[in-house]
Amino acid sequence: MPRRAEVLRLPMAAPDDVASLAAAVAAGRLDPGAVVAVFAKTEGNGCVNDFTRALGVHALRAFFAPLVPEGALARIAMVMSGGTEGGLSPHWLVLSAVEEPHGTGPALAIGQARTPVLAPEDLGRRAQVESVAAGVRAAMAQAGLRPGEVAYVQVKCPLLTSARIAEALARGREPATRDTLRSMGLSRGASALGAALALGEIAPEVVREAVADVGLAHYARRCGASAGVELADHEIVVMGMSPGWSGPLAIDHAVMRDGIDVAPVAACLARLGLTGPGGLVDEAGRRRLVAVLAKAEASGDGLVRGLRHTMLTDSDISATRHARGFVAGALGALTGRTDLFVSGGAEHQGPDGGGPVAVIAERAGDVP
Amino acid sequence: MPRRAEVLRLPMAAPDDVASLAAAVAAGRLDPGAVVAVFAKTEGNGCVNDFTRALGVHALRAFFAPLVPEGALARIAMVMSGGTEGGLSPHWLVLSAVEEPHGTGPALAIGQARTPVLAPEDLGRRAQVESVAAGVRAAMAQAGLRPGEVAYVQVKCPLLTSARIAEALARGREPATRDTLRSMGLSRGASALGAALALGEIAPEVVREAVADVGLAHYARRCGASAGVELADHEIVVMGMSPGWSGPLAIDHAVMRDGIDVAPVAACLARLGLTGPGGLVDEAGRRRLVAVLAKAEASGDGLVRGLRHTMLTDSDISATRHARGFVAGALGALTGRTDLFVSGGAEHQGPDGGGPVAVIAERAGDVP
Amino acid sequence: MPRRAEVLRLPMAAPDDVASLAAAVAAGRLDPGAVVAVFAKTEGNGCVNDFTRALGVHALRAFFAPLVPEGALARIAMVMSGGTEGGLSPHWLVLSAVEEPHGTGPALAIGQARTPVLAPEDLGRRAQVESVAAGVRAAMAQAGLRPGEVAYVQVKCPLLTSARIAEALARGREPATRDTLRSMGLSRGASALGAALALGEIAPEVVREAVADVGLAHYARRCGASAGVELADHEIVVMGMSPGWSGPLAIDHAVMRDGIDVAPVAACLARLGLTGPGGLVDEAGRRRLVAVLAKAEASGDGLVRGLRHTMLTDSDISATRHARGFVAGALGALTGRTDLFVSGGAEHQGPDGGGPVAVIAERAGDVP
C-alpha cells in the first residue's frame, strides 16, 4: 500500500521539553505509532561534552515508551544535533510515515536504518564508511527510493571519548585519533563518504583505509552527518521524492559552496514556489516551509572568497559553533525563520567550507 | 575649500598587521596626513578582556607616528571593534578627508571629535549621555553636517574594569554597575542615547539619571557604539551626505528590526545601485561596495519573530559574540562579502534585537 | 529509635551514568529506601545552560522509581552541582539514614526539606531568604539537630531563565534582575542568608528587601548553595553532629578566607585525624576521607591577597568556572583527591572571595 510522509516542526523550551509533542498527540496531529524519526536541534555546544543530545533522547524515550508497542521504540531514529548558535531556535522535527490508500505521488518518502555498533578503532576508517553505506542502502530499500531519487541522507554517528579511546588501547588497538573533538570530524566525514558511496556520488576506489587520507574534493552532495556521545552505532534517515509515496510534502536540495553562498538555496526555494518578488521567502512561502536541513563548516584554508576568517584559530569557540551561527544568519535572512536544522562540521559533505541543504515544503496547491 | 572623503578597506593578517596600510602609503593611495579615522574589526572576543583592540591601537600609533606631524596623531580617531565571529574577516577601514578644489557634492562627509575622559561613576549615567551628545555636535560642526544629513555616528566608548571600579569606590563613588561585562552595554547605550539626542531622534526628557531606566523603545537610528578597555574617553566619527563635500562616495542607511531583517538593507543597497536581479549584491555592485557598518544584538525577550533563541542563556559564549556571527551571516548572504564592520551590543541602537546599518559605496557613474 | 547516617562516594562516567549506584544496590551496600539525598558533581559549565544537572536528575529518577515506594521518590533531595573544572572528578554522593537499635553518638546526622515553588520575582529578595530559612529549620527538625550542632547546609536553589523572566513581566512583576547568569548569584546569596538566619549566624535585621543590598560582610559560615535550571523550589539538606545519631561518620567544617587559604581546612582535616607529618592527608587518611564539600568564588575586589586576578574580567570563561578549578587545585593538593564537591559562587557563603568547607570522614577507631 502507498505511504504518506508527515513532518511536524515543534518548539522546544529545553532539551527535555516534549510538551509540544504531547500536545500534538492530544490534538490528533501526531500518531506515535507512525513516527519513523525525530530530529532535534538542541541548545548544547554541539561538541564532545554536549549532553543536551543525551537529555533529548532520554526525554523522547520516556515520552514514546508508553505510547508505542514493545520493540517499536528502538525503531524510531532519534537524531539530536547540538548547537543553536546565533539566533537558531531549538526545535523538534517529527517524521512519520502513514498508510495511504490512494497514492498521488511523487511525494516525500522516508526510510530509516541503524548500523551495528562501531568499534572505537574503526571510527574514521574504511570500516565505518562501509558500515554507513550498507545502512544507507537499507534505509533506501525501506523507503523504496532509488539513489537518483534521494534528496538527503541524515546520519547520526558516534564519537570517541577518553573512555572509548582507553578501551580500544586496552585491547591493543590504536584509534584513528586520540583527540576527542577531532574524532567528531572523522566520524562525520566517514559517514558522509558512506552515504556518497551508496548514492553513487563517489567511486569505491576513492575510499582509503584512513578517512583523513581522502581528499576533500570527494564529497557527498546530499548528506548531513552529525556526531554525538549518546550513541555507539549510526542512525540513518533517507529522504527523497518517490512515485510510491503521496501527500502534500515535497523535498528539494542544493549545495552551498561557502557559508554565504545562498543563491543555490534561493533557487531551490524558488523551485518549491516559496519565494516572493525580492528573492526572499515571503509570508505565504513561510507558511508552507516545513523544514530546512543544512550543514555548516569553516573552510580549511582559512578563507571565505579570498578573505581571511578566524574560525579555525579561535581557541575559545569551536569552529563548528562559529559556522553554525554564521550559516544560520545566511539561511535565516533568506527564509525569515530561525528554526532551521543547521548542523556543524561538513567534512566530505559538500565542498570544503560549504555544505548541502535540503528543504521540505508543502506544495502550493495543497495549502488552503 | 570643499573637501573630499576617501575610504580604504584593507586586509589585516593580525591585529597588529599594518602592512596593507604601509603598502597603500607606498603606492600613493593613502596620504597619512589626511587620515581622519581608522576603524577596524579585530579578532578578539569583543568583550571586556579583548586586548586585540589595544594591540591594533599600538600598531596604528607606531605606524602613523613617523608619518604625521607632532600632535596630529591624537586627532586620528581609532575605533577598534573586537569580534569577527562566524566568517567575519578582520580588516581596516581608513577614512580620510582631502582638500578638493572643485566641489561636486553632495557626497560623503566625515567629521570627528573626542570627549573629555569619563569618570567611572559617570558611565551609564546622564553625564555620559550629555558628554557624547556634545561630542557628536562637535563632530557634525567639523564636517559641516546638519542633523538631517547624518547617516551614521560611530562611537568608541569606555568600559569598567575591576581596577576602575575599585578606583571609584575608593573615592566613595558607586559605579552604575560592578559587573564589567554589563558596563559595556551601559556605556554603549549611553553613547547611543547621546547621539540620538544630538541628532534630534529623541527628546531630552527621555534621558534619565540611570541609562538602565530608559526604555528600549527609545533608540538611535543612525548610531553604532562599541566599548573597549583601551580608552577612557569617547572617540566619535560622524558620517553623512553633505553638499559641501564632493567625490565618488555616497552613504545610505537602514534599520534592521531583528538579526535577519535584511529587507531594509536590501532596499538601501538597491538605492545605491548595488543589487542585481535576484535582490543580492552582484559582482559589479560588490566592486563598488566600500563599507558596511552594522550593529547586532540578542533581543532581550529571548525571541526572534516569536521563536526562542538561546543567546542570552548561553554561559559559554557571550550574547554579543553570537549576535555578531549571526548578523554577519545575514549581511554576508546579501552582499557576498565578509569584511563587514558588524559590531555587537546594540543597546538603544535600533529596536531591541535589531540595529542600524550604514553602507558606503562608490556611485555607479564614478566607476570606470 | 536512633539513626545512623551513611555516605557513599561513587564514580560517574557521564551525568546519566548510574551504574555505580546499581552496583552498590546489587552488592547490598546501598538500600534505596534509606536514601535521603543524592549530591553530584556533574561535568557541565555550572552556569545557566548547564543541562548535565537535569540529565543527572532524569537518570536518578529513572533509577530510583522502581526501587522505592510510590511518593518516596519526591522525598529524595537531588542536589546536582555542575562544573568539574581543573581536575575535578564527576561523582555521586549518596546520603542515607538507617534505623540503628544501639545508639553510640554523637555522629553525623542528616535531615532534608523542600520549600514551596519560588515565584520568579521573589528570587534574590527577602521572600526567598525567609523561605529558605523556614526550609532549613524544617530540615534541622527532621534530623533532630540544634543550630549549634549543624556543620553544613547544602541548598539547591532555582535561577531565572528568559522564559521565567518573561512570565513574571507578563504578570506585571519585575524580577530582581533580567540577567540570567546574574540571577544564579542572587539566588545563591539569598539561600545562604536564609541558612545563616536559621543557624543564628546573622541577625534578622541584616536582611533587606533586595539581597543585592546586603553587604558581603554578612555571610553564612556553614552553608553552600548551588543554583540550577532544573528546579523551581529549593532542596535543602542539613548535616551536623548529633548525640541522637550513631555510626562511624563524623563531620567537621572550616572557612577559607580566599581560594588558597588552606590552613583552616588543614586544621579541620587534622582534627579528624586524616593528616600525616607533612600536613597533607596521607594514605591512611585518604581511605577514611568520605566527602569534601566546598564553595569557591572570585573575590569582588579583583584581588587575592593584594595581587590582581582576572576571573571577573574574563569574558570567555565564567568566574565561577575559574574559581572551581582553582579551589579544586588547592584542596586537591591538601587531600590528594579530585572527587571533591567544589561548587562555584559563594555569595554570602563565607567572606568575599573565600568560602565554607565541610569534611565528612570515618573516625579513626572505626576503620579496620
Added chain:
Amino acid sequence: MPRRAEVLRLPMAAPDDVASLAAAVAAGRLDPGAVVAVFAKTEGNGCVNDFTRALGVHALRAFFAPLVPEGALARIAMVMSGGTEGGLSPHWLVLSAVEEPHGTGPALAIGQARTPVLAPEDLGRRAQVESVAAGVRAAMAQAGLRPGEVAYVQVKCPLLTSARIAEALARGREPATRDTLRSMGLSRGASALGAALALGEIAPEVVREAVADVGLAHYARRCGASAGVELADHEIVVMGMSPGWSGPLAIDHAVMRDGIDVAPVAACLARLGLTGPGGLVDEAGRRRLVAVLAKAEASGDGLVRGLRHTMLTDSDISATRHARGFVAGALGALTGRTDLFVSGGAEHQGPDGGGPVAVIAERAGDVP
C-alpha cells in the same frame, strides 16, 4: 669577571602595562642595559589566538628601545606565557646579569639564546628538536653552566597559524598538523625534547622524525616550553646554579607527577628554607620567594590518580586552561602566592599529566 643574577617580580595591570618596570628603573632597582630576559604571565587564553603575548612584546620593545643601545633590544629574550586562569596574577619577571667584582658563588646563573627561524613544515619534527638543542647549548655556554648544573630551561616556541600552514602547502610541504591548536602541543613537545637532549636527559636515538611518535615516557625534567603566535623562532633562557656566579639568589627544581602532586615541590621549598612547621611556605619564606616556574597539563589517559577528569572532553575550555588554573590552586595553596609562572601544555615536560617546577629564592642568610 664573575656575574650576579637579579630577578624582579613586578605587577602588571594589563598586558601592555610597563609602569612597574618604569618605576623600578626610576628607583634604580633595574638597569635596563643588564636585562637578559623578561618573562610574563599575560591574561589571554594561552592558546592560538592569544594576542596578549604580542601586546606584551610590543609594550616591552617600546619601553626598552630608548633605554638600551642599538642592537641590544634583540638580545633581550621576551617569553610571554598566556593564561592566568584560576587566581593566577599577571606579572613580569625581569632577569638581569650584572658584573660582580667579588664572586661568592655558587649562585643563580642565567644564559640566553635564539634559534634561527623555524620553517612551518619543521614544527613538531626532528629539525625543531635539534634546533632547540643547539640553542640550549648556546645558552648554557653563555651562562657558563654545565648540563648537571642547570635547574630549568625556559623555551618560547612558535606555532602554526592558518596562514603559515597555507604558506608551507603553497611550497608543496605538508606541516606535521593542520590543526592550529594541536601545533602548539607539538611545538612545545619538540622544544622540550631538544632541551632534554642538550641536558643529557634523553638519548639521541629517542628522537624520531615526527615528535608525535616519541613516547611520553621520554621527557625533560628541567624544561618548560610555551608556544606563541608572536614569534617564528625560539627564545631560550637557561637557569642554574654556577660557581662562577654570585649574589643572594638560588634556584632549585622538582617534578610533579600530576597536577596535585605537591610533595616534591614542598620538599624543594623546604630545601630552600621557605616553609614553616605546617609544611606550607610561611610569611618569612614568602618574602624570600622570588619566582615559581611550573608546567601544567591534563593527563592523556583522562585520569588523575585513577579518577576521571573532564579536561580533555570539554569543548568549551581548552585543556591547557583547565590545567593552569588547577595547578595554580595547588601551588598557590603551598606558597600562599598567586603570581606564579604556571604555563600550560607539558608535552614531554615531566611525566604525562605532571610537569617540572623551578623555584628561585633569596637565600636565608642574605635577607636582613
